[in-house]
Amino acid sequence: MVFPAAKRYYLCSQRIDSVNSSHVLPDRHAWAYQAQAGRYIQRGLSQLSKMDDGTNSLNREIIPASAFFDDFGPDEEFNYRRDRAKFLPDRLIRAYRLRDPKTGAQGPWLAGMTLDSSDVYELWCHQRGYVCMIEEFGGRPVREGESFSAAFVVGYFDLVEEMKRVYDKHAGHSRSSSRQT
Secondary structure, rough: EEEEOOEEEEEEEEEEEEOOOOEEEEEEEEEEEEOOOOOOOEEHHHHHHOOOOOOOOOOOOOEEEEEEOOEEEEOOOOEEEOOOOOOOOEEEEEEEEOOOOOOOOOOEEEEEEEEHHHEEEEEEEEEEEOEEEEEEEEEEEEEOOOEEEEEEEEEEEHHHHHHHHHHHOOOOOOOOOOOOO
16 A cells, blocks of 8 residues: 555555466455445546446546445346456546535545556445445456456545546556555
8 A cells, every 4th residue: 555645545556466377367345334324425437437337337537425325236227347348437536425424524535546447357336225336346257276356546536627636647557566656
């Protein structure tokens, strides 16, 4: 993990070393949070902003929290798979905007960004009394002794534009190092 000075985000990476051969080997990350607890205002799913592959009917970056009040399964809404996409998204940012549950005051965005969209195999979410956003990276054939990795930025941002600037600054990396700033 790399914590840039005076920033509200950090950079990290994960590397998977395979001890077996596999025709497809993904690694999964998940975020779960209560949909109706009043803790967020809206969600950002940037992989949808440029997707036109027939798997999503929604083509917006920002989705209101109300879209997550009714239950839906993992393949019913907001699903992206690299093998079905016509092109890779420019950015892969998953975020939700916090708010004070007592006052309703708007807060910062909490975001997770995968810095090389070609590392991501599948993204999806579901609503079943809680919202769970899941990302799998890798998802390619791997032989015994080979490895794969992905790099991420995780943190708080006041503006969507700020998230995009930070993403673009670090984009294209599949690993992080202490030399990055």
